Amino acid sequence: MSWPLxxxxxxxxxxxxxxxxxxxxxxxxxxxxxxxxxxxxRRQEGVSIWVVPASAVxxxxxxxxxxFFDPAADKIYRHPTFYTVPEGAQHL
Amino acid sequence: MTADxxxxxxxxxxxxxxxxxxxxxxxxxxxxxxxxxxxxxxIALDQLGVARSxxxxxxxxxxxxDPSAARDEDALAFGRDDHxxxxxxxxxxxxxxxxxxxxxxxxxxxxxxxxxxxxxxQHLLYERLSASTDEQLSAxxxxxxxxxxxxxxxxxxxxxxxxxxxxYSHDRMQAAVDDLWPYTHELFTDDPLTRGxxxxxxxxxxxxxxxxxxxxxxxxxxxxxxxxPVDGWAPTGGRDGRHTEHLSYLLAEMQVLHRAHPxxxx
Numbered sequence: 001m002s003w004p005l006x007x008x009x010x011x012x013x014x015x016x017x018x019x020x021x022x023x024x025x026x027x028x029x030x031x032x033x034x035x036x037x038x039x040x041x042r043r044q045e046g047v048s049i050w051v052v053p054a055s056a057v058x059x060x061x062x063x064x065x066x067x068f069f070d071p072a073a074d075k076i077y078r079h080p081t082f083y084t085v086p087e088g089a090q091h092l
Numbered sequence: 093m094t095a096d097x098x099x100x101x102x103x104x105x106x107x108x109x110x111x112x113x114x115x116x117x118x119x120x121x122x123x124x125x126x127x128x129x130x131x132x133x134x135i136a137l138d139q140l141g142v143a144r145s146x147x148x149x150x151x152x153x154x155x156x157x158d159p160s161a162a163r164d165e166d167a168l169a170f171g172r173d174d175h176x177x178x179x180x181x182x183x184x185x186x187x188x189x190x191x192x193x194x195x196x197x198x199x200x201x202x203x204x205x206x207x208x209x210x211x212x213x214q215h216l217l218y219e220r221l222s223a224s225t226d227e228q229l230s231a232x233x234x235x236x237x238x239x240x241x242x243x244x245x246x247x248x249x250x251x252x253x254x255x256x257x258x259x260y261s262h263d264r265m266q267a268a269v270d271d272l273w274p275y276t277h278e279l280f281t282d283d284p285l286t287r288g289x290x291x292x293x294x295x296x297x298x299x300x301x302x303x304x305x306x307x308x309x310x311x312x313x314x315x316x317x318x319x320x321p322v323d324g325w326a327p328t329g330g331r332d333g334r335h336t337e338h339l340s341y342l343l344a345e346m347q348v349l350h351r352a353h354p355x356x357x358x
Contacts, residue, residue, distance in 0.1 A: 024127050025126075025127060027253075031249065031253075034131070034246065034249065035128075035130075035131065038130050038134050039127060039130050042130075
């Protein structure tokens with residue numbers, strides 16, 4: 001496979017964020033966008049597509065998992081669970 | 093009388109879509125890249141969807157005067173012999189090119205040149221037909237025109253990339269355009285049926301589509317650094333059921349299951 005890899009993000013509908021759905025190979029951005037349309041939105045999955053060169057993504061390393069994510073495990077005060085919800089408030 | 097004409101017309105453009113779908117489907121699991129494999133299958137399924145609508149309508153109209161003459165889409169697709177098909181010759185040509193022997197592996201440049209020519213024609217046609225005085229044709233075309241715009245775009249992208257690519261890809265793309273060009277004239281040939289429908293506002297005059305078709309195709313060819321072939325030999329006959337030998341082979345593969353097991357479904 002000589003074509004570079006692209007990461008594909010699809011927005012399911014207006015108001016939602018683009019979500020990573022997968023990757024594909026394509027020779028350039030224009031083709032990647034069209035390939036993404038054919039591979040990932042055939043069943044009405046989206047209204048907008050982003051394609052990003054996989055090489056442009058800087059990812060966290062599995063080796064850094066402990067130092068990156070474990071410290072958040074015991075900080076329950078970072079969750080907004082200490083408020084009294086007024087009676088009748090909806091959509092929280 | 094008009095129902096006969098409309099039925100004949102729906103059969104023509106429905107057969108165009110059906111045979112184009114079958115040729116594109118031959119790329120399934122054989123395309124140069126997996127992504128392209130899916131793209132070509134998608135386009136084939138779009139074409140098949142339009143073919144189903146048009147053939148169903150043609151079959152319904154066939155029973156307008158005599159209900160026993162009505163036929164469903166399967167009977168039309170799988171029950172007719174080659175001389176009963178009304179598609180243009182262009183869509184039935186093998187993926188390997190007009191002169192290829194049966195079974196020759198497909199040539200991607202030929203498929204892209206053919207898709208460019210066919211989809212540009214279909215897009216113009218469906219655009220005109222969506223204003224047809226025939227409500228059913230108008231509804232089918234209204235949906236199909238968006239799909240055909242994408243097919244045209246897909247073929248344009250590849251024609252430009254291959255034509256304006258390496259010297260080798262340029263030569264292959266130019267050869268494909270040269271080989272298929274004679275068969276494009278049939279798309280724009282008028283006959284009594286199309287003249288009758290044009291008079292009633294049902295469909296466009298085919299010859300009137302050639303100017304806008306050339307305008308689009310010329311743009312793509314020039315961006316692709318390709319030369320438009322000189323008009324010359326212009327084979328026809330598809331609309332009257334006189335086809336190339338290639339259609340028989342295509343139908344053999346397409347119809348074998350239905351002919352062996354009539355009415356089979358899953």
